[in-house]
Amino acid sequence: MTPIRQAARTLVLFAMCAFWAGSAHADSASKLEASARAALKQLDASSTKAAALRKNAVAVLVFPEIYKGGFLIAGQHGHGVLFKGDTVAGYYDSTAASFGLQAGVQKFGYALIFMSNKDLSYLNSSSGWEVGTAPSLTVVDKGIAGSLSTTTVKDGIYAFFFAQQGLMGGLGLQGAKITKVSRGSLG
Secondary structure: OHHHHHHHHHHHHHHHHOOOOOOOOOOHHHHHHHHHHHHHHHHHHHHHHHHHHHHHEEEEEEEEEEEEEEEEEEEEEEEEEEEEEEEEEEEEEEEEEEEEEEEEEEEEEEEEEEEHHHHHHHHHHHOOOHHHHOOOOOOOOHHHHHHOOOOOOOOEHHHHEEEEEEEOOOOOOOEEEEEEOHHHHOO
């Protein structure tokens, strides 16, 4: 494990203990899967564009709980599930570290909607996918969501954020690294 990933995990662990000391989080594959399915229902209910895109997607990678925390140096980490249709196709970690004027802790979730097999193959062919280097990744906010048309969207990767809690400036994926993990490493 790289020093940055270790630092990110350590900071996130500290933030989790300090802010969400009593909250439950996914600690096994079955709990993670249930949490991811619930998060997708929440996303669909809150965003008609996400629900419409998911109907035509080849896969969806959902991270129901990402924990971010730090002071000047921040880290974030969480586990996710890749769904192809209704079937689990894999488990992933999302880890990031950032430096700068920042302080606080937060929890949020995000989903990456893969519209083509070409986009999905990029995730599976890389050994640790850095989100900032993804070909055609679009972070969907309220402005972009208004201009999305499901009849014209045929490829690309669309990121939707949901369930943000806590206090920390900024919410993004820049610098996040997504790595495939085994089912056994989640418990």
